[in-house]
Every structure is written in structure tokens, then in C-alpha cells.
Amino acid sequence: xxxxxxxxxxxxxxxxxxxxxxxxxxxxxxxxxxxxxxxxxxxxxxxxxxxxxxxxxxxxxxxxxxxxxxxxxxxxxxxxxxxxxxxxxxxxxxxxxxxxxxxxxxxxxxxxxxxxxxxxxxxxxxxxxxxxxxxxxxxxxxxxxxxxxxxxxxxxxxxxxxxxxxxxxxxxxxxxxxxxxxxxxxxxxxxxxxxxxxxxxxxxxxxxxxxxxxxxxxxxxxxxxxxxxxxxxxxxxxxxxxxxxxxxxxxxxxxxxxxxxxxxxxxxxxxxxxxxxxxxxxxxxxxxxxxxxxxxxxxxxxxxxxxxxxxxxxxxxxxxxxxxxxxx
Amino acid sequence: xxxxxxxxxxxxxxxxxxxxxxxxxxxxxxxxxxxxxxxxxxxxxxxxxxxxxxxxxxxxxxxxxxxxxxxxxxxxxxxxxxxxxxxxxxxxxxxxxxxxxxxxxxxxxxxxxxxxxxxxxxxxxxxxxxxxxxxxxxxxxxxxxxxxxxxxxxxxxxxxxxxxxxxxxxxxxxxxxxxxxxxxxxxxxxxxxxxxxxxxxxxxxxxxxxxxxxxxxxxxxxxxxxxxxxxxxxxxxxxxxxxxxxxxxxxxxxxxxxxxxxxxxxxxxxxxxxxxxxxxxxxxxxxxxxxxxxxxxxxxxxxxxxxxxxxxxxxxxxxxxxxxxxxxxxxxxxxxxxxxxxxxxxxxxxx
Numbered sequence: 001x002x003x004x005x006x007x008x009x010x011x012x013x014x015x016x017x018x019x020x021x022x023x024x025x026x027x028x029x030x031x032x033x034x035x036x037x038x039x040x041x042x043x044x045x046x047x048x049x050x051x052x053x054x055x056x057x058x059x060x061x062x063x064x065x066x067x068x069x070x071x072x073x074x075x076x077x078x079x080x081x082x083x084x085x086x087x088x089x090x091x092x093x094x095x096x097x098x099x100x101x102x103x104x105x106x107x108x109x110x111x112x113x114x115x116x117x118x119x120x121x122x123x124x125x126x127x128x129x130x131x132x133x134x135x136x137x138x139x140x141x142x143x144x145x146x147x148x149x150x151x152x153x154x155x156x157x158x159x160x161x162x163x164x165x166x167x168x169x170x171x172x173x174x175x176x177x178x179x180x181x182x183x184x185x186x187x188x189x190x191x192x193x194x195x196x197x198x199x200x201x202x203x204x205x206x207x208x209x210x211x212x213x214x215x216x217x218x219x220x221x222x223x224x225x226x227x228x229x230x231x232x233x234x235x236x237x238x239x240x241x242x243x244x245x246x247x248x249x250x251x252x253x254x255x256x257x258x259x260x261x262x263x264x265x266x267x268x269x270x271x272x273x274x275x276x277x278x279x280x281x282x283x284x285x286x287x288x289x290x291x292x293x294x295x296x297x298x299x300x301x302x303x304x305x306x307x308x309x310x311x312x313x314x315x316x317x318x319x320x321x322x323x324x325x326x327x328x
Numbered sequence: 329x330x331x332x333x334x335x336x337x338x339x340x341x342x343x344x345x346x347x348x349x350x351x352x353x354x355x356x357x358x359x360x361x362x363x364x365x366x367x368x369x370x371x372x373x374x375x376x377x378x379x380x381x382x383x384x385x386x387x388x389x390x391x392x393x394x395x396x397x398x399x400x401x402x403x404x405x406x407x408x409x410x411x412x413x414x415x416x417x418x419x420x421x422x423x424x425x426x427x428x429x430x431x432x433x434x435x436x437x438x439x440x441x442x443x444x445x446x447x448x449x450x451x452x453x454x455x456x457x458x459x460x461x462x463x464x465x466x467x468x469x470x471x472x473x474x475x476x477x478x479x480x481x482x483x484x485x486x487x488x489x490x491x492x493x494x495x496x497x498x499x500x501x502x503x504x505x506x507x508x509x510x511x512x513x514x515x516x517x518x519x520x521x522x523x524x525x526x527x528x529x530x531x532x533x534x535x536x537x538x539x540x541x542x543x544x545x546x547x548x549x550x551x552x553x554x555x556x557x558x559x560x561x562x563x564x565x566x567x568x569x570x571x572x573x574x575x576x577x578x579x580x581x582x583x584x585x586x587x588x589x590x591x592x593x594x595x596x597x598x599x600x601x602x603x604x605x606x607x608x609x610x611x612x613x614x615x616x617x618x619x620x621x622x623x624x625x626x627x628x629x630x631x632x633x634x635x636x637x638x639x640x641x642x643x644x645x646x647x648x649x650x651x652x653x654x655x656x657x658x659x660x661x662x663x664x665x666x667x668x669x670x671x672x673x674x675x676x677x678x679x
Contacts, residue, residue, distance in 0.1 A: 227429035229384045231443050231492070232415035241442075242431050321476040322432055 015310055022302040027071050030291050031064065058082075080296035085288060090296045093281065098300060100170050101270070101277035103184060104193065105262045108200035113255050116205045120212025120251075121244045124220065136210075143206025151199045151272035158195060165195045168274035196273040204262065208251050215247040222246075249320050256312030260305030329400060330357035331532045332381070332500055337394035339373070339380045348604045350376040352556035353394070355630060358500065358549075363526055363533035365543030365564065367579070368553035371600065374536045375424055377553070378502045381534075382415045398500070416447050420493035422503040424536075426486045430477040436488045437463075437473025440495060448496045462491040467521050483514035490522065494529070501526075502534045507542065519546055540583050544568055552576045555600045555611035558630055562637035572639040572647040574616045577654040594658045610642070617657035618643055618650050 046054075055061045058081070059070060074081065080090035123135050142150075159167040170192050177183035219225065220243050228238045267279035274280070278297055285293035317323045339351035350373040358364045368374050379385050381396055383403070396403045398418060403411055423429050431439060437459050444455040460470035466487040477485060486506065493501050503522065507515040523546050526533045535547055543550050544564060551561040552575060560573040571577045578596040598615035601607050609624040610616070616623065622642050630640040633647075643650060650657075 223423065223425040223428040224431045226384065227423055227489075228431075230379075230382060230415060230421045230423065232412045232417070232447055233443070234446065237442075237446060245433055246431070320433060322478045 011310060011313065015306055018306050019303065022306075023072065023075055023299060024068075026295050026298055026302075027068055030295055031067075075299075080299075081292040083293050084290045090292045093293055094278070094296050094300060097276055097278050097281045099180060099184075100275060101263060101266060101279060104196055104200065104269070104275060104277060105259060105266060107193065108197045108204060109255065109258055109262060111197065111201040112204035113208045113251065113258075115201070116208025117212050117244070117248065117251060119205070120209040121216055121239065121247070123209070123213040124216035124243075124247075125239055127217065136213075139206050139209045142202050143210075145203070147199065147203050147268045148272050150202060151196070151269060154195050154199050155272070166192050170276050196269050196275050199273075200262070200266070200269050204258065207254060207258070211254055212244075212247055212251050215250055216243055219243045219246045249316065252315050252319055253312045256308045256315060257305075260301075260308040263301055263304045331360045331399065332358040332534075333395075333397040334377075334381070335395040335397070337377070337380060337396060338392045339376050339385065340390055340392050341376075341386070342388045342390070343604070345604050349606055350389070350556055350603060351380060352603070352606060354553075354556070354558050356551055356558055356561065358532050358534055360499075360532055361530045362549060363523075363535060363547040365540075365547035365550045366534060366536045366553055367538065367540050367543055367550060369538055369600065372553045373556040373603075374538075374553055375504055378421065378504050378534065378536055381502065382419050382421065383411060384415070384421075416443065416493075416498065417496045418498050418500065420496070420498035420501045422486075422489050422493045422501065422506050424504040424508070426489040426506065427482055427509055429489055430485060432477055435474055435476055436480065440473070440488070440492060443492060443495050458495070459491075462494060463488075465494065465525065466491045467517070483510050483518060486510060486514075486518055487521070490518070490525075494525065497529075498531070500532045500534065502536070504536045505538070506535070508537070508539075515542075522546065540568070540579055552579065555606070556603055557611065557640065558638075559612065559641070560637075560639045561630075562635070566635065566637060570647070571651065572633055572637065572644045573612075573641045574618050574643075574650065574654065575612050577651055578615075578658050581655055581658055594655060594662055596658065597661045610640075615661075617654070617661050 052061070059067060062070070078091055080094070082089055083093055086093070119135070119139070123132055126132055126135075155167055158164045171177075171183060171186075171188055177186060183189055225238060225243055228242050233242075263278065266275075266277060267283055269275065270277040270280040271283060278300060282294060282297035282301075284290070285297060334354055334356045337351055337354045338349065341348040341350055352373075354373075354377055356364075356366075366374055366377070376385070376389065380389075380391050381403070383391065385391070391404060394404070398414060403414055406414070430436060434442075437456075440459045440462065441452065441455040444450045444458060445452065448455070450458065459473055463470045463473060468484060468487050468491070472480065472484065477488075480488065486509075490503075490506070493503075506522065507518050510518060519542060522533070522535075525531065533547075535543065537543060540550075547564050549561065550564045550567050551558050552567070552573065553559070554575050560567060560571065560576050562572075567576060568580065571580060575596070578594075581594040582596055583593070596615055601611050601614065607613070607624075607627075609622075609626055610619070610628055613619040613623040620642070626642070628640045628642050630638045631644065633639050633644050639647070641647075
């Protein structure tokens, strides 16, 4: 379908444009910050020649527009330079932490939205009963509880007291796996994942639960639901096939956007549970003024967010036949 | 025995201002294979009555008394599951908001098939085949089964909903304002389709409308509803030729006649009573040019007036005289805004 294709093409070009703006902003922010980026790195006892050599090595002696051109061309090739500290290529650092963050975020989000969609639909179906009277405050409480506090409680109870789960990291020290997939599928990794993922899911489920409930209540008042009742369709069919299916639309959008938000917002959970992910790396890089790493982390967060926005649009058009991309 | 007998049915809405009696003791019957038109102005309880028949009411509404006998079985005494068996399999309904009655995320054909599979026990293949035949029956090309509701025009959606109502071959179809939202040409087409279907399938039809010309076009019998009550019933020809209740006379004056359009249209002055606190006397008395003392204190019941007709008016026996006076009487009421009192009604006076 040519119209479908042109929609995709136009949305993709918009996405690329936004990414370029984000990259440019990131480039400028790190250059405009006070102090030489290398201040933290260059020992004042170095001779002027050594300092110059180091600046040249990182390309910081070039005029700004040349630096910018180099930055963009590197970006296109997925190169973010080298860390000021570990001297490792930044892309390698990112490849080590990004998958961990994605696994944590996706598993927590999937759990939160699965529980939230079902829970929200049930809360709506049980309107005015004790389930609602207790359910809504419980959901609000878990949503309002600070993540770091819940995380610390979880660690204190399930890790330090009961000793059910390890307290930090993604794998036990000394463990080695042939591939990344083997690691993710390993029992050890899952045990490490459980607490941070559950804590994050507990925090995230508030939004889908309440959103699902309120949309569901709205949909239940629609004429087509009354028409289902008139036709004598089974209550389960009405609730699941018709009401929940329609109420799902905004929740799906929230889910895709939620991926973007939580990748950036995982800083707290990753820090509390010492999860070797993007958020923790970002915090450390900023604290240590490791600008190449911080730049790459910010950029990746922006990429995930923008891509997820795009995915949300696509999902919506799949779920709702009324959203047609064929007009514009 | 009539197909459907409604006896003294009452329905209440619970609102912040107390209970509102939307249907106040309606007694009505629908004969097999005949089309009954239920007319009345907006808010008189027509839709509430229709939805009460299969007990699909709004959350804050409840049936508080009476009986609804379908083939002799009182539907109101049935348990939820047993009543559900009557819904759609024996009583189909074309709801007022037919435009919004289809689920927007499913193809119309799938919704039709869903109904036939879940309620009619048809196999998918049978259901698909029957869906195509139903579409042809209501005048839609079967290719449209694959469309989503938003891809159909209003008239097409209306036809889809009518096809839905016929899906399980019910004996009775209730159509609530089936053409109100459509433009005049489409109205005519849809109504003609309904009439043909009613005759060829020998359905009983309860057609609810505020438009008496639709009833005149389509129905065998008519019931006139006012403020939650039936005030007059009879065959369409007789009732419209010689109405016996002043409200029916007023309605007839207020609508453009199909044949003679020379007569001036006279609206019925005033408003229906607040059904949160229904009046003691006749509910129409405050708007009636013929109200006498008795009308204010004594609520008339629906009584036979001969020839199978019923009317709820103390002066039904004088109807032949009142009918002649009616055009002027309603016009005078419109001009002065108050009643020309016969026998001195409280609250009304001659200026």
C-alpha cells in the first residue's frame, strides 16, 4: 500500500530530524558547560605539552564546527568516542549496560501492564464493591511509595533477612556465560532480576491499572455496550471482547511511552539494586564528568523514547481501525 | 392471545432529586404479525418502556411493578439466565442510538457473526452465510460485511443494526426511533425496508417514534403515550381519523398533515409534568383546553371506548364534539398561554 508506505516514510524522517536535534543539543550542552571537559582527567602536574597532546588525542583542540562534524559522523557510525576513564570505546560500555536495562525495564513493564490491565478491568467490573474500596487505595499507595524506599524495604526483607534473593548485580561474581542470551536465560540472572523488576513493576502498575479502570468505566457507558447487553451476549464476552478491548487503546499508548520514560527513570532502581544498567552508568558518568559516556547514555535514552513514540503510533493504528494513516 | 402483553408496568429512575417515575402503569398489548406504533413527545417514557421489556435499563433505573407477558410467560418473573434467552432470540431491538451501537473496533460482519454464534449456536460457516443473506435482506451489499462501523454511512449503520435485530429470527422487533438520525430520503428507504421485512417475515413490530407521520406510514395500531402513561390506543386509521384523547387531538394539530397541508400547525402549549412528583389528577390537565374540575383531582384510567379502542380521558364520550373544537381551543391556548376553563380549574383563570 503506497499510502501506508508514505506514512511510514514521513514518520521516519520526522524521527530522524528529532534525533538530529537531540544530538545537536547534547553536543552543545557538554561544550557549554563551565570548565574544560578534561579538567577532571588531566593532572595539573602534566606539562603543557602533555596537556595539549591529550586535548589533541580527544580532538578537543579543533574548532567547534569541526568537532561537531566529527561528532555527527561518528554518531552515524554508532561511535561515541572513548571513555575518559576506562579508555574503553563508549559504544562497548553501552553495549554492556543497555541490554541489562532493557531486560529489567521490559520485564517490569510487561508485568506491570499485564497486572494493570487485568486489575483495572476487574476494578471497573466490580464498581462499588469492597474490591474497589480496597483496591484503589492499594494501587495509589504503591504508586505513591518512593521507589528507593520500596527497593530498600525489599532488600532488607527478601535479601538480607530471608536471604531469598541476591542483593546486587546482575550475575554472581565469577560466573561466566558463553553468550548474552545464555546469561539472560540462566537461573542466576533471573534470581538477580527478580527484586529490581518486581519493585519497578509495583511502582509502574499504578498508571495502567487506574487508566484501564477509568477508560473501562467510560466504555461501559457507551451505547455499543448497552447494545451487547440487549443482544444477551455473555457478561464475560461483553467485558473482555468489547469493553476491555476498547479500553485498551490508551493503555497501549501509555505502555509504549512508558518504555521510553522508564529507561531514563530507572536510575533509582538501578542504583538501589546496583543493577549494571544504563541509568547507573549515566549517574556515574555525570558524577565523574566522563562526558563521552554521559553523552552516549543521554542519547540512547532519547533514541529509545523517540522510537517508542513511533511504535506507539503504529500500535494504535493496528488496534484501532478508526485511526487511519491514509488521509495525511 | 396477543404476542406481548404489558400490564401495569412501572419503572423508576433513582436520581439525586428522588425517584422519577418514567413509566407509570403502562398497559399495552401487541398482536402477532402486527405493527404497533408508540408515539409521544421526548421524555414521555417511550425508550424506558422499550428497554424495560427486555430489562436492559440504565444503571439507576428499576422496574418497580407490573408484568410483561411474552407468549404468556411473564418475563419479569424469570431469572437472569432465562430472561437472557428471550433477549434477541425472541425479542430483537433496534436501539435509539443505532449510530453508536456498533463496536468501533470490529468489522460489522464479525459483530453479526458473533451474535449468531454465541446466541444462535450457529457454526462460523453458517453464521457467515446467514450474515450475507441478512445484509441482502436489509438492502446492503454483502461485501460491506468486511467494513468497520466508521466506514459506513448513518443509513447503512441503521440497516446493519436492523440486520442484527433480525439475526436470530425473533418474533417481536422493537425499533426505538429507528430513523430519527437519518435524512428524509434515507428515512423513507429504511422505513420501507422495515415495513417489507415486517410483512414478509410476519414479525410483530413495536415502533417507537415522536413522529406521527411515521406511525401513519408504517403501523397497523397506535398507542399514544404521555407522561409515562398510555392515553389512547386503537388502530392507526381510527385513532388518527377520530382521536378521543385531547392530547392525540393536539398532536395531530401539531404535525403537518400528509395530505392537507393548508391547516396551520398549532403546538401544544406548556410542558409535561415533572415525574419526580406526578400530579394527582390527569397529567395532561394543565395543558388541556378541555380540562374540567374532575380532571385535576381524579386521574382517568384507560377505558374501552368501543370498537376495540381505549382512551384515558374523563370526557372521552364527548370526543366527537371536542374534536371539532380542538383546533380553535389549542390555538386559543397558544395565544393566551392559559386555559379557557370550563367548570373552573384551580390555578387557571381567564385573564
